[in-house]
Amino acid sequence: MKNVMKKYSNGVIAVNGLDIKIKQGEFVYVVGPSGAGKSTFIKMMYREEKPTQGTIMIHGINLAKLKMSKVPMLRRNIGVVFQDFKLLPTLTVYENVAFALEVIEENPRNIKKKVMETLDLVGLKHKAKMLPTELSGGEQQRVSIARSIINSPKLVIADEPTGNLDPETSWDIMNLLEEINNRGTTIIMATHNKEIVNTIKHRVIAIENGRIVRDEQRGEYGYEG
Numbered sequence: 001m002k003n004v005m006k007k008y009s010n011g012v013i014a015v016n017g018l019d020i021k022i023k024q025g026e027f028v029y030v031v032g033p034s035g036a037g038k039s040t041f042i043k044m045m046y047r048e049e050k051p052t053q054g055t056i057m058i059h060g061i062n063l064a065k066l067k068m069s070k071v072p073m074l075r076r077n078i079g080v081v082f083q084d085f086k087l088l089p090t091l092t093v094y095e096n097v098a099f100a101l102e103v104i105e106e107n108p109r110n111i112k113k114k115v116m117e118t119l120d121l122v123g124l125k126h127k128a129k130m131l132p133t134e135l136s137g138g139e140q141q142r143v144s145i146a147r148s149i150i151n152s153p154k155l156v157i158a159d160e161p162t163g164n165l166d167p168e169t170s171w172d173i174m175n176l177l178e179e180i181n182n183r184g185t186t187i188i189m190a191t192h193n194k195e196i197v198n199t200i201k202h203r204v205i206a207i208e209n210g211r212i213v214r215d216e217q218r219g220e221y222g223y224e225g
Contacts, residue, residue, distance in 0.1 A: 004054030004064075006040050014040035015210040018054065022188065024154060027181045029197050030190040031221055032207040038190045041207060042159050045188065046078050047071050059154060076104055079148030079185075083160035085140045087132040087147075093119065094128040097146045104151070114150060122146045122176060138169035142176065149180060156180060158189040162196065174200055194221040 004018040015037040022028055032038050043049040044056055047063050056063040061074060087096050094115055101111045119125045122142040132140050141161060148156055158177065162170035174196055181187045191197060197204060197220065204219030205212060214222065 002055040007052045027187045027202040037210040079153040079156040081158040083163040085144045155186045197221040
């Protein structure tokens with residue numbers, strides 16, 4: 001990001017003057033108080049939001065100038081994990097993950113192999129035929145992660161991935177994200193989880209009032225709660 005600003009139609013400036021460089025293979029936490037601009041920062045990276053000014057380059061693509069028709073192509077190379085899972089309730093675990101391949105018209109012969117390998121990675125191969133409602137919150141998040149990595153993206157953006165989970169399950173999800181990162185995938189994770197940030201050390205980018213106020217390798221959470 002270079003000199004990135006986002007001003008919403010109601011006049012609110014969510015982020016202003018963002019300059020940041022994240023290298024391939026890094027694991028980065030994005031922290032800060034509620035309303036600081038973290039969500040806007042995250043959403044601009046997968047073009048849910050478009051910057052008002054500045055440049056956002058991901059893998060050589062300038063998101064600020066990217067046409068809406070090209071956004072689906074961008075998202076094939078970026079995995080996104082949400083706090084509320086966003087699984088399709090009427091589809092099985094297998095079908096939820098396979099759907100990400102079907103929409104890009106992957107060869108049907110490859111889909112089963114890829115899906116089962118990915119479900120094996122997240123420890124849910126044995127629950128492939130279950131519906132999301134039959135799973136725990138942690139298992140649903142694992143399905144969400146499986147869906148996000150099925151296309152072997154170079155970047156996974158995780159927006160509060162442990163926000164709805166109990167502490168033990170949160171650690172399980174973190175261990176899984178660590179494993180994915182160790183395979184070379186860049187992870188950018190917005191979080192309020194102080195214990196995770198302070199225990200599993202990575203680069204920390206802190207945002208307050210729409211600006212980056214801290215950028216530390218092996219940093220700490222730095223806020224109460």
